[in-house]
Amino acid sequence: MEENGSIDRQIAVIGAGVMGSAIIKGLVGSGMILPQDLTAIDIDPIKLETLAGEAGINTTGDITNGIADRSIIILAVKPQTANIVLEAVSASISKTQLVLSIIAGLSLSKLSSGLAGHRCIIRCMPNTPALIGKGITAIASLPEVSLTEIDLAERLLKAVGDVVRVGESCMDAVTGLSGSGPAYVYTFIEALIDAGVREGLSRDLARRLALATVSGSTDMVSKSGLHPATLRDMVTSPGGTTIAAIEKLEREGFRAAIYSAVAAAAERSAELEK
């Protein structure tokens, strides 16, 4: 039964690091999951103590105890520690437990074999704005996962932002675009601030102008529904300042650099998966 939009399921999150604790805080903070229904599992007792204090959840260092009777298990450890964790989980997992994995580069088939043939698995690729509830997570599942379970996963992950459903073959491209994407945007923002400083603005003023410009432009694209090129044309008057800058961007390969950056991250993601 669900009360006040909360989900009446017991959830275990293995790995209470950056992403795991963002998911935990999002779930509790949004009221989606009651703190007593959430268990964080980590090898670091200090992290667990802090999280228990902040979110009021259950904590343990023991995977077997932590996942017992939980209907959903979220895997949020680094790829390097995945094998140890999968082995521990596979020793006691039951067929109906839904596994959500945010471990980068670990395919559904590898997850399934690491979990002794378990098939109720959804692979997720979030991004770091999840830390402030503004992430976007792409999810892909094995064919055995029911639509009800996929809907449930989507509702849970919406606690930290938007969610899109994709085929697993899209995951490398998703990693290249939205997984690594915040770093490209931070680099652009940093360059815009430095460029303002280069033109004689104070750093504080340049930062304020750059942030408002990026977030305002993002809202213009999403709220107007117009193509970005149409919005650009609207501010590009003949012989004006903006077209002079756009010419520079095109000549210096700005657009091509973005294609190459996304392709490089997607290729690296595919390599790591192997």
Ligand SMILES: NC(=O)c1ccc[n+]([C@@H]2O[C@H](COP(=O)([O-])OP(=O)(O)OC[C@H]3O[C@@H](n4cnc5c(N)ncnc54)[C@H](OP(=O)(O)O)[C@@H]3O)[C@@H](O)[C@H]2O)c1
């Ligand atoms: N950060 C991102 O932008 C992002 C985006 C998409 C996907 N991801 C994926 O999300 C996953 C988690 O990333 P993160 O940045 O949150 O990593 P993180 O901060 O290092 O968190 C992982 C946590 O797992 C703990 N841990 C290690 N071994 C464990 C074990 N055997 N049992 C239980 N807990 C264990 C770690 O403890 P110690 O610190 O003591 O080792 C740490 O607290 C990664 O697979 C990453 O690929 C991250």
